[in-house]
Amino acid sequence: MENTVIYTQNLTKQFGDEVAVKEVTFSIPSGTIFGFIGPSGSGKTTTVRLLTGLYRPTEGKIAVLDEAPTEFSRATQRKIGYMPQLFVLYDDLSVWENLNFVASLYGVGFGRSKRLKEVLDFVELANHKNKVVRKLSGGMKRRLSLAATLIHRPTLVFMDEPTAGIDPVLRRKFWDHFQSIREQGQTLFITTQYVGEAAYCDYVGILAGGRLLMVDTPKNLRRRAYGGDVIKLRTSDYVPPQVVAELRLLPFIKGDVTRIGPHTFRIITDNASTVIPLLIDWAKEQQLKVESIEEDLPPFDDVFVELVKDRGSHD
Numbered sequence: 001m002e003n004t005v006i007y008t009q010n011l012t013k014q015f016g017d018e019v020a021v022k023e024v025t026f027s028i029p030s031g032t033i034f035g036f037i038g039p040s041g042s043g044k045t046t047t048v049r050l051l052t053g054l055y056r057p058t059e060g061k062i063a064v065l066d067e068a069p070t071e072f073s074r075a076t077q078r079k080i081g082y083m084p085q086l087f088v089l090y091d092d093l094s095v096w097e098n099l100n101f102v103a104s105l106y107g108v109g110f111g112r113s114k115r116l117k118e119v120l121d122f123v124e125l126a127n128h129k130n131k132v133v134r135k136l137s138g139g140m141k142r143r144l145s146l147a148a149t150l151i152h153r154p155t156l157v158f159m160d161e162p163t164a165g166i167d168p169v170l171r172r173k174f175w176d177h178f179q180s181i182r183e184q185g186q187t188l189f190i191t192t193q194y195v196g197e198a199a200y201c202d203y204v205g206i207l208a209g210g211r212l213l214m215v216d217t218p219k220n221l222r223r224r225a226y227g228g229d230v231i232k233l234r235t236s237d238y239v240p241p242q243v244v245a246e247l248r249l250l251p252f253i254k255g256d257v258t259r260i261g262p263h264t265f266r267i268i269t270d271n272a273s274t275v276i277p278l279l280i281d282w283a284k285e286q287q288l289k290v291e292s293i294e295e296d297l298p299p300f301d302d303v304f305v306e307l308v309k310d311r312g313s314h315d
């Protein structure tokens with residue numbers, strides 16, 4: 001792939017008898033958000049540690065910014081930001097002092113104060129810069145960790161469950177931050193257990209038991225779950241069964257037509273935006289009054305249930 005930032009092939013990590021990551025293959029283009037989604041114990045942290053060079057693979061290949069992570073050059077290390085699950089902050093130091101310390105570790109010299117201010121503004125902690133970390137809320141500590149991860153302007157950022165255990169409002173805000181980081185051209189590799197967060201990613205990898213089940217865009221995951229785009233049609237009047245049977249036979253209806261209420265149908269098609277006008281025309285011919293017709297975007301919690309259910313039936 002052109003401009004591949006992360007590449008793995010058959011990446012495997014074993015701890016004694018335990019295989020934590022098994023034959024994982026994927027690649028990530030630059031300037032994207034890659035969400036690595038899986039339940040606890042599925043191998044997310046192990047993968048991040050392999051990608052950042054903390055672990056050596058048992059088998060398989062990895063290239064991150066064209067280098068093997070265990071042999072990163074100093075220059076490449078500086079291009080990488082890593083926010084571990086438990087970011088180490090100093091409780092007795094202030095927000096500013098913590099950030100200043102991390103900046104010195106990364107050798108941020110010229111214009112350091114300006115950069116500190118910039119990053120604190122970004123995570124909305126500028127008004128708390130003199131507060132001692134001990135007195136910060138959990139959410140504020142998490143934002144400070146994010147600021148520390150970004151201080152040296154990394155082009156590739158790894159974050160291991162950055163949104164775990166924080167309230168939905170702050171989670172949403174974090175994803176806004178991630179998207180604005182991506183808009184600056186950076187690449188983000190983010191792990192999460194919250195499947196709903198798939199919606200904010202460019203690509204999603206689904207991990208279970210150390211195996212990567214699939215990698216796709218959120219839109220395609222929806223399509224894979226339901227076999228196409230989902231259209232919800234609601235009519236004013238009852239639609240008799242013989243009319244539903246005709247609907248199923250229409251050439252532009254490729255998937256299931258399911259009655260989900262007396263006046264409501266769920267229709268699976270190849271392409272919702274081209275099929276919706278055709279359905280409106282068809283309804284007119286049938287003298288059916290359409291109350292509403294729209295593409296149905298089921299929440300990702302439902303999408304994942306469908307995807308996992310599908311796998312079950314193939315095993």
Ligand code: ADP
Pocket residue numbers: 015018019020038039040041042043044045046047
């Ligand atoms: P996640 O981050 O998705 O919760 P981990 O990568 O931490 O998953 O763990 C994946 C599996 O590997 C788990 O079964 C865990 O017990 C095991 N594991 C992780 N690290 C080690 C280790 N250092 N030694 C032995 N087993 C480990």
Ligand code: MG
Pocket residue numbers: 044045046085160
């Ligand atoms: Mg973990």
